[in-house]
Amino acid sequence: MKAAVLERPGVIKIEELDKPSPGPGEILVRVKSVGVCGSDIHYYRHGRIGAYVVEKPIILGHESSGEVAEVGEGVNSLRVGDRVSLEPGIPCRKCVFCKTGRYNLCPDVVFMATPPVDGAFVEYVTFPEDFAFKLPDNVSFDEGALIEPLAVGVYASERAGVKPGLSAVVLGAGPIGLVTLQAAKAYGASPVVVLDISDFRLNMARKLGADFVIDSRDTQALEKVLDAVGGGGADLVFEAAGAVPTIQMTTKIAKRGGKVVFIGLSAKDMVDYNVVEVSGKELDVLGIFRYANVYRKAIDMVSAGKIDLKSMITHHFPLERTQDALDLADTKKNEAIKVIVNP
């Protein structure tokens, strides 16, 4: 089988590898669609994210879907030919976090495309049956791959307690901001306001249901946000830009008694933050790390037409051009939202 292997930062080569066979409880998946994620781009360019370092060649890609090609011993929930979306983080299933349902916090999680674990820019992968979710007929393989980023938005909405009657502001209209916008809308938030520095991304946010979009470079941005949400500030503020100015803006945007939710990674780990405002306004500040127990729900929301993932897909590449896919997603932020590789 063919695989797109990151040999060293900046260099991806197509190699012939042996096709794996599924062990007990595993399926063999013929990979159909893989989304390019910011973390793939980071490993590709810089060879590391924090403590995770690419020390030997690795296959990237963790947003994937495919068709079951073989089933291992004891697999009974899936059959050859089933279409599945793969939840890429496999936890230990035994620790206190796993046992209490917060398996995203499992210290022993094995996560696709996080060194040294290989990912899905490849023709076949083996996968545990219980982290492969069957796709309904009306959800495509491309959408099936993007259940992964959507899961982040759905989980963030659940953790924030989004419900009708609450207003929300999403800072950043990259892929995670856009799925958070859509999940917050689907859970009933209104209005939902989105800020970004790119007109292209703000237009996408509007198309995907944002009630107001605001250019965060505007000197009046804060006033405009407060005006749009009304009521003295937003009930919920989702920070999905990871930039210092937007991080600092969160306490100004939140209503007294509101919630600030940090999704994804900040470019800097130490940031000046107005903790006096956090106390004075009695804000709840929440962190989000990936997601847990939301894949089935996210698939159902797409199947029911409550979430539009198709509009977020701007480019497709074959496996042979995985390097071009990563380059494009990295350098053309004004025309690319989600780039998909189709092995």
Ligand SMILES: [Zn+2]
């Ligand atoms: Zn991702």
Ligand SMILES: [Zn+2]
């Ligand atoms: Zn665990």
